[in-house]
Structures are given as structure tokens and as C-alpha cells.
Amino acid sequence: MQTKYRLGIDAGGTFTDVVLADATGQVRIFKALSTPSDPTQAIRNGLALIEEETGITPQEIVSNTDLCINGTTVGLNALITHNGARTGLIASSGHEDSIEIRLGHKEDGYRYDPDYPPATMLVPRYLRRGVSERVLSDGTVRTALDEEQVREACRHFIREKVESVAISFVWSVLHPEHEMRAAEIVREMMPDVHLTIGAQLYPQVREYTRTSTAIVNAYLAPILQRYVSAVDAYFASLGAKNPVRYFQSNGGLARGEIVTDQSVYAINSGPASAPQAALNVAEPWGEKNLITVDMGGTSFDITLTKDGQANVSKNIDFLRYRIGIPMIQVETLGAGGGSIGWIDEMGLLQMGPQSAGSEPGPACYGQGGENPTTTDANLTLGYLNGDGLVGGRLPLDVAKARDAIKAKLADPLGISVEKAAYGMFTIVNNNMVNGIRRVSVERGYDPRDFVLMGAGGATGSHITALAREIGIKKVLISKLASGLCAYGQIISDVKYNYMAPAPVRLEGADAAAKLDDLFNGLEARGVSDLEADDFTRDRISIRRSLDMRYVGQVHECTVEVDPFQITEESLEKLKAAFHARHKELYTYDEPASAIEVVNVESTICGHVEKPAQMRIPAGQGSDKALKGTRPMVFDASGATVETNVYEGAKLGAGDVLHGPAVIEEVTTTLVIEPGWTADLHESGVYVVTYDPERDTRTAKPAKELAEA
């Protein structure tokens, strides 16, 4: 890092985390409340907070920063609240409705629910216009584009005051000319609208996915455009020397104009930096198989890296909208500190997904919340300090927590408050374990082969319990855990995805040559885009992925490989990689069966210099940090155990302590269950490991359910 600072700003639902790294290796995290109605305000507030606490002015930081990085939920919020732009669609005649038919499927879990509504249409039917044109599956033109119908669609859109237009034709990926010509006409007739072209944004086979992706993009683009210009202007006014970088859901950074044109990439960027952050935190131990769990106020996000590569999802339903572009797989559950405990119609205790949010918040906040939440349970169990969260700025009322648990759960179930609280804790943990199985077991990985990484303000109380339930023996949790995602953003690289359709059977020299040409073409474009952004060739890396299947199969599986020249001989390497991945995922392969490719993609990364890793001073022994004891509950009996409480700020490198114990950091609290040992590393990371000999509990957690 040549300059004095690097600045990251991650706007979350509740808090905007600002992370400031400096050339000496110091990393500091500041939390400001998010301001959804004016997102740039939270950035000003965050920088003002830094000035207040450190005296460093926003101008001084921004003008001495190599990179200002912004992760934003602007797109996400617009999609959640359906407040995107007024959007029109031009489609192939006869296929205007694919976006509403949605392959005819109703989501599982609501099969007999008479009240579950269809997904809100981002483009209502009267703003979808079919035009006569048709390309066939071999790329030949069956029907030429009827330009007059495109003009008529534009006139309709102008009358209807459409702000953004998506164009998506059947098989346009094999013959983009019709879409391009239609786009020319739209630009000519509607020069001020934002325009999204299906085959340009997402050049992959599958009409429904492509059209849906294009529509989400069109719906969000004007919103992102307004946001990006406001942020860019603000940073420019502070003397920024480089363009602001925006964080994308593919786990990489992008320039503002790209986030505007390809706004769909910005959609779920917040948690997407977790894998990068986790790899960085785990670097001293060389751990590359990591499951990262991030628990905040309302949600619990899970990500996974295997061999240093993050799980990527393509072609998934996100907030009920099909999105094709590659995104870091984030499994999100409604399980946070504010998750409400309730008794369902059957009489069973449940946790979430409803959340008390920050208003009124958990009962213990004393802001009028009457529902018992995860935070109330953790307070009742003794894990949290009644003096308060966030360094005492938010005092907690134990009596209110107990009252809520008693009235809503313990009395109706006929059990003690402690038992009910431990039950809430257990059930919320089990919900999280089931989520962890979805990113691991269901992707062909055994979670016990992974290290568990903690992130987010509320995770610390649950982390050893989660590891115990899954059967993971090693946990890493950084002192920066509560702002880990913001930290992940400032150590991330610039990353773009380049895609092409490739419906070919994996046989013969022609197929090999076609794939080789496709990849080379994509990568030449990618490299030249990054070179234009001042990345030298040695700082650019490439990774390829192919969506492949056995001929006759319906679903593809994505295979990632490093680049190599594709020839008839080296096709065998691709086949072998596919067989191996298929077996890993689905327990078997079919070496004798023919394989076909459907789509290909190259991920091009421009590597950004990393700031120095944090260093903390050596400790004086954990005794020096002991601040007292509290009674705490560690098993289903509800019995309390007098437990040591340590002040995290006084622990240093090399300090070791054994569970049961609690470590109170300023922005998070770590519960070290019986049987676990925490060892603070010089990089500010607690290494927490399990030794069954040390587990004093009578009801020992037996075999893990991760067996399967």
C-alpha cells in the first residue's frame, strides 16, 4: 500500500460499517446507523464518526487513500421494496409472458397456502411488448426483425413514461443482431432511458433466466446510476485521487459505470466479501476450507470456500427473481439477535424468521418490545453483559428479557425461564446448522472438514455451540469480526465475469477449437478491460468455468478449471474434471456417457495490493484480563455455573483461556463453551479449539448429525 489509508464502507440493513486501514497495519472499524432514505448520508455520518473519534478529517482520509470501496444495499432495498424504475420489456412475439409464467412453478413450502401471493411483476404485462422476429436453436434467422413493431413498442413506452427498457429475444445469444438493432431503435426514439440488452448482459443459453436477469438489471439500473453519481461526486469533492470502487455480489470490485450498466451484479454484495475476508484471516494457518457465518440483528449469512475458492451460484431465485449471473453463494436465514421466539399452531417452540428489528428491538432493549428474542435468551443465559452492548452504549434489561421469555414461552410450555432460554438458544443454533448443511452437504462437502469462521456482531455467542453441533473442531474469530465483511471488501480484487453460450458436445477437434476460441475471445476482452483500468498483465488472473452435463440430463453442473489450451487431446482433462465434480456432488459418475457443454464463463481478476495484516501486542496472561464472573447456563437442565468473564481489550497475543468463559470485545461477545480453549493470535484472531477431555458437561454432545 503506497498511500496512507484504505477506506471501506459497507452499508448494511441496520449499520453502515466503515473500515479504515492504514499503512502501519492498523485496521479500525466504525459503525454508523444506516440511512436507507438517503444512502449517501450514512457515508457522511461514518466519516464524521471517524473524525470525532480520531480527529482525522474526511478530506485527509479520502485524499490520502489508494482505494475507496463501497458495498451498497441500494439495489437490494429497491428490489425488496419494489421501488425500482418503471421498466418496459421488448421480447420475441409469443414469449412476452415467460417472465410471469416462471416455468409454471410455485415455490415449495407454500403448496396449499391460499394466501401466498405470486411474485410481484417488475414489468407488468401491459409494459411487455412482443415483436415479430425469430432465431432458431442453431443460430439461423427464421423471421427477420419487424422494426416497425419495435418503434410501436417505443411509442407505447413513451406514452407510459417508461424509464428503463430491457430487450430480450429467444436465442439472441447465438445471433445478437436482432437485439442490437432493436436497441439502436430504442436509443434513437428514447434517448434518455436506460437500456439493458439481454445477450450483452448475460450471454448464456436459457431464455427465462436471461430475460429475468435483464429485467432485474433494467429495474435497478436508474437507481444505481443516481446513487453512484452521488457517491462519486461526494468523494470527488473530498479530493479522491482514484475512482470509487463498488463491491459486487460476485465477490469483486467494479468501477461505478460498470455497476450502473450491470446493476444486477450489485444486488447482494454485502455478505459476498465474507469468503475473501475469511481466507485473509485464516492465512497464518494456511486454512483454505472455511465456512463463514455472519450473524447480525435480523439475519444469518453463510458462505463457504473450498480449496480457497468460494461457492458460486448461478441461475438461482433471489428474492423470488431468477438471476443468472454468478454470485457468491450466500445462504441467508432469518436468524439474528432480534429473531423472535414463538409457539406455532402445533404447539412447538420456533425461532424466527420474524425479527424484532431495532425498533422496538429485543425485550431487553427496554424500547417497548414484548417478544422474547435471541438476544433476550443470550442475556438470560448470562452470556451477554447487562451493562450493555457496543461498549455500554446500549444497556440491556435482564428483568425485561426474563419477563418476555416467561410470559410468551416458559409458562405456556410449562418449563423454567432458564430452560426456555436455553431452548431458544438451541433451536436458533439448529436452524443455523440446517443452513450450514445447505452450503456444505448439499454441495457435496462434509462440513467437519472445514474451519468455522465467525463474523458479525451476534455470532460470538453462538460460535462454539454451532461448531459443536456440526462437529467442527476449530473456530477462528477475529477481533474485527463484527465488521468482517467491510474488511473483506478492502482486501478484495477487481473482478468481472465474461460469458458465452456454448451448446456443444464435448467430442472432436471442432468442439475443442470452438471452446478454445470462445475462451480466448472472452479473456482477451477481459484483459484489455483491466489493462485500460491500469492493471498490468502480471496482476491479472483468469479462472474458467463450464456448465456441463451428461447428454440427456436436465440439470448442468458447473466445473471450474484454470486456463489451458483446449485441443482434442486436452478435452479429456475437461471431461475428467466434470466426472470428478459430478461424483463429488451426486455420489456417482458415468465415465462412458457423452458430455455436453451448455455455457462457459471466464472470471477475470485484477489483483489489488493488500494492506498489511493487523498486529496486536503480546499479552500479559489471560488472568490480567479477567474482570469477574457471572452465572451462566450451558446445558438443557437450565442449571447455572459461575463463569469467568474476560475483557477482550486487555488480552494480547499468546494469551490462552479455557471454557466455560466469556470474552467481551467492544462490538461482540464470545462465548467459549466448556471443552473449548481460546488462544489469541498476534493477528488479533482467536483460535478456538475443542478438546472433549475438557468438556465437563454431563450430557455430552454425542455423534454429530453431519454423519450424512
Add this chain to the structure above:
Amino acid sequence: MATPTVDPITLSVVRGVLETTQREMTLALEKTARSSVFNLAHDYSTALFNHTPEMILQGQDIPIHLGSLIPAMKAVAGFFEGDINEGDLILHNDPDYAGSHIIDTCMYYPVFYQGELVFWTVCKGHLTDIGGPVPAGYNPEAKEIFAEGLRIPPVKIWDKGKPRHDVLNMLLTNMRARRDQEGDFNALIGACQVGARNLVALMDKYGKDTVQDCIEVLLSMANKHMDKLISQVPDGTYTGTAVLEDAGHGFGDFDITATVTIKGETCHIEIASPPQIPYFINSYEGNSYSGVYLGLMMFAQLPPPYNEGLYRNVTVNMGPKGTLCNAKSPAPHMNCTTTPMETLTDAVRLAFEQAAPDKVSASWGHANGCNIAGWDDRHDEEYVTMVLASVISGAGATATQDGWHVRGPLCCFGALTSGDIEMLEHSYPIIIHRYSMIEDSGGAGKFRGGSGACWEVEPLDKPMTLVTFGEGRRIPAMGAAGAESKLIEKKVGRLEITRNGKTEVITDNVIETINPGERAANINPGGGGFGPAFERSPAHVVEDVRNGLVSIEAARIEYGVVFADAESLQIDEAETARLRASA
């Protein structure tokens, strides 16, 4: 049985693990199966049973499998009573042992713990072939079940852990595309084992007795839940009759009647249907349970999870043996999971509507689809497939909202997934000209039925054979709570074949051949409406007209909404008020 007392926290955890287990069985099945009927149609089920055997968890998958595994499991366990051993694996499809139709093949895996039978993990899936004279099993010429494929009574394919290769070989030798069937067998077996492993781990953790106690409590809770729903309905006897169309078989229309008797928290359902016929629309008792339970579910509207406790106080009599809904060998039956099941469901639904008029949703469009077959010049091979997009009809409206568009048919209730247009054109030598919603196809009502769909195809290069099946081409989907449609012909299904600019409308089950340059449009029905259509808010009618879902003519005739100006969609308030008042 007295309900045991269990720790409420353990109970919640056990319930969560059972659901995760079922989910992982489902994923294992779906991802490893070769058959697109598995993959896209979601035409499979997974279930867990206790040792009794009572169903302790049913996958939420597809209604056509909702009920039939319950009697099937009992029949299979009964057949091998006294001879069920650790490491056995039983296969079965025969409707005489409560199978649905023989192309649905079931695997039953007994789970032992410390030497004792504790659970069964069970899977069922629609294979692509089951032998017999016609590929894929649907043989409209069959006069007997023997002409439809291979009947498999309960048979062990593993015996105490040892695979019986002789038996498997005998079965597979009788099926087409042997490797696909073998792959699908493996998928079913794998899913059973995933389930078993999870259940054993659960018992390791909490102990067998605790787990069994929790399950008994879960069954009892479901029982109480259904009891409560039933006891809210006034005691009495309620009857519903639905008409099964003659779709070209020549035996005429049939009435299917359900009589529901509610007394306290008990519910007895009696089915009356005409004698079975020598055409493949007879339903054996096991399959009919699915139809009855779907009708019940349209009343109960319960979220998952589902277990057999729900039905402890629900008794069913399918009527005399040898009738359409309680067929006996050798009645042909292959079409039974759609026809007559959907009409049977309608009859039960209608009886419940009499009992709970404000609650029960309208019916959905019936399956009315086609299979296509022909020659693919590109790969020089024959192709044949069921067109899933061709059966996806409109959903019924509910007491709170319009029906979903293009989400059916009734027997699948939204579980299907039609393939992507481009992937279908990549796989078959066809061009799909249209896959769209249809104006005026949704049943009229205060809440409108969902739109049906039009799927229009043209073969490339070589002629194509179309085989149509189902019904719903004359009688529209049943409305609820007083909903009635006036423009019927737009709400029912049909096949339109266009040759040389002339369009022929076909409403029977037929086999037709079309050539390149000619087109076939399969149109399937919309869903029924809920409540009187004249009570629909005019603003919603305007929105439907703007969106091309309701025509200006239908707005007037069906909804009593008159427009002063067709361009701006300005309502003629006075004329609308007059028309609505005159109704």
C-alpha cells in the same frame, strides 16, 4: 396410545432434523435421477414411516403422491410380515398393493437400530418406462392393466444386505432404456439410504426412545390440529358431485360423488363412482387416496410438515370394488394420476365447500396436455417426451386472492417446472412459437381464476406425432363461493392444429401427425374464480383489461364493467352501476 411427555425443546429439534432428512432425501433423488419426469415434473415423493408403520413425515412434493404411500407402506409391510430383516430393500409398483400407477416405482428401506426395526425410509418416482407395448407406459388402447406394463408386487431386491441381481436383472430386462431405469433405481435407493443415515444419527444423539416419543407427540399434534379444523365445521353431511368428461373414449360422461360426514372432530368421506371401464382412466384404491386427500387439503390448507396424524380421524370409503375410483384387476389405469383423480378431487373439494363455504378455494384447471414424438435429424435418433408446459393450467382463486397464472394442473398444484424454451429447442427439433397466457381464460369471480396457457409448436425437418391426454375441454374449472363464468369456450382446453392457414379445433384425446410448416397449439384451461364476479372491484377489472387478461367484452358480460372509452379505459360509471344492479 397415550401421548408421551417430552421435553419441548428436544421436540422442536427432532422435528427440524426430520424435515432436513426429508429435504436431503429429496435432493439426492432429484439430482441423481436421469428421468426428466423426476427432474422437471417433480414427479417423486419421499416419506418417513415409523415401525407401525405410520407415516411420520411426507415430503411436500406433489399432490398426486399425497395419499397413496400410506396404504402402500402398510400393504408392503403386511406382505413381508415376520420376514423383514436388517439390510432388506423392497421394491413395488402394483396397484393391488396400493401402488398408484405402475410407472411409479417405490422403494421401502427398513431402518434398524440395535437390532430392532424402528423406521422405514420410502421413495417413489415416475420412471420413463415400465415395459409393456407402448414406450413410456401410456397406452390408450389397453383394455387391461396387463397391456400397460410390468406389475411388480412387493419384492426384495436386497436380502439382508445382499443385492438380488437375479431379481433386478429380471425387472430391468423387461424395461426400455435399461440404463436410465437402472440409474433411477439407484437414485431411489440412494435417497432411502441418506434418510436412514440421518435417522440413525438422530437416535445416536437423543436415544431411540426419546426420538420415538417425540414422533408420537408430533403425530398427536397433527391429529389435534386437523381435529380442530374439522370441529370448526358444523356437524352434518355434505355432498359434492363432479363430472368427468368423455374425452373420446365413447363411454359418456361420468358423475363422481363425494359425501362428507362431519361429526365432532371426525370426518368420513364416502366416494361413489360408476363401474370401471376398459379404458386407462380407472383408479385403484391407493391412487384414489391422493385425490381424496388433495380435496381435503384444499379445505385444510395446512403448511408443511405433513404426517399421518392428520388423518387419524378421517375415514374413507372409496365405494364398491370394481368402480372407477376403486378399480380392481384387470382394469387399465395408467392415466389415473390425472384422470379421474382431478375429478375425484373436485367432488371432495365441492363437498367441503358446502361445509366451509367461505374457506375452500376454487378448483384448478385439469391436465389437458400432449406428448410429442418424432425423428431428430441432427443426431439421427428418435425422440419422445411429455410436454410439461402443455399441462400447466391456471390455479383457482382463493378467499383472499386471484388464482396464480399458469401454475397447474390441479393434480400437481404448482409442483411442476416446465423446461426453458431454449433448452427444449436445443433438445428436440422443434420451434416453440408461443408459450403465453390467454385472454379471458381465468374463471370469472370476485377473485379471478388464474390464466391458462397456450403452448404452440412446429416440427422442424420431419413430421411429428402428438398424443393428447386429459380432459377439461368442455367443463371449465369449478368456481367457488358463487363464482360463475359466462364465456365458457375461452376457459376450457383444446388442441388447435393449423394446416395451410386453416385451423382445426380438437377436444378429444387423439393421435395426430403434423408436418414442418404446420402448427399445433395446446391450450389448457384457466382456474376457477372465487365469489360473484359482479363483486370484483372495477379497478381490478380495469387492471386486467389493461394487462390483456380480460377483454372489454368479458368485462361487460362477466364482470358487469362497462368502459366509456376503450383507449383510456375510462369506466362508464352509470352503465356499470345499472348493469351490476340488474344482476
